[in-house]
Amino acid sequence: MRWLIAAALLVIAVIEWPVEATDFANRLDPPSGTHLLGTDQLGRDVLARVLGGVRWTVGLGAGAVAVSVVVGVVVGLATGWLDGTRARVVATLVQSVVDLVVALPALLVGLVTAAVLGPGLVPAVTAIVLMGWAPFARLAHRLTVSVRGEDWVLAARSLGAGPVWILRVHVxxxxxxxxxxxLTARFVGAMLTLAGLSFLGLGVQPPTPEWGAMLAEGRTYAFVAPWLVAAPAAAVVLVSALAGRGRVR
Structure with a gap:
């Protein structure tokens, strides 16, 4: 189930949808046979923009989590494997930083990052990575500590295998x-954080069809054209629910 969902999202993401095609004669048209989810204030097809937004909201969220998991797992493996007094001091310091990062609200980090780097795609993704690596580092550290004393690890060490080889091949x-x-749970969190930052004007900027940015644009017309808010909001909820369902199965 998980891979089917990922494959479907990948197919949608690689297709070039007409996200910027305007039709000023049909501005704010309600859902119809011509425009299944209606049109926005510029006459752009909302369905095309929601599907085009998969590349941004889902793609950027997945990319940020991929970077986070690599950084976090490397840090967790290294600190979990370290032995000796000095090494344990270093590991304790690193894990203290991890605990601090985990305790910080993601949106707060996003606000600070945007204040330093300015609003935009790169600051938003940077904020997600800054927040995302720490949970993976904590998990990888705990798991590495739990398995480094196993017989098969000790056997590899006794045969002269180096730590990098043991960590890569066995641990x-x-x-x-x-x-x-x-990773699945963190992906949902990263996607929601990206959409939240874009909604606040700190992430992906219009006219890019990112779902959070679409929500921000559509809220001005929420009472006259509720589909502008309902469509991207439903997309966020649907992908989050599907990701959670795939993880459970």
Whole structure:
């Protein structure tokens, strides 16, 4: 189920939808046979923009989580494997930073990042990565500590295998399952954070069809054209629900 959902989203993301095609003669048209989800204030097809938004909201969220999981797992493996007094001090310091980052609200980090770097796509993704790596680092650290004393790890060490080889060949596959489960939940959080930042004007900027930015544009017309808000909001809820369902199965 999870891979079918991912494949469907990938197909939608690679198609070039007419997201900027305008029809001023049919501005704010309600859903009809011609425009299944209606048109916006510029006569653009809302369905095309929602489908085009998969590339931005889902794609950027997935990309940010991919970077986060790589950074987090590398940090977690390294600190979980370290041994000796000095190494443990370093690991403790790193995990203290991890605990601090995990405790910070994602939107707060996004606001600070936007204040430093300015609003836009890069600051929004940067904020998601800054928040996203820490949970994976904590999880990978805990799992690495739990398996580094296993017989098969000790056997590899006794045969002269180096730490990098052991971590890559033995430890990483052993902790991959829980990391994959955590990845789905973090993807949903990253997608919602990106949409939230764009809605506040700090993320992806109009006229890019990112769902949060579409919500921000559509709220001005919410009472006369509610489909402008309902369509991107439903897309966010649907993808979040499908991702959660795929994770459970």
């Amino acid at each position: 990483l596959p052993a902790i991959a399952g829980p990391v994959r489960e955590a």
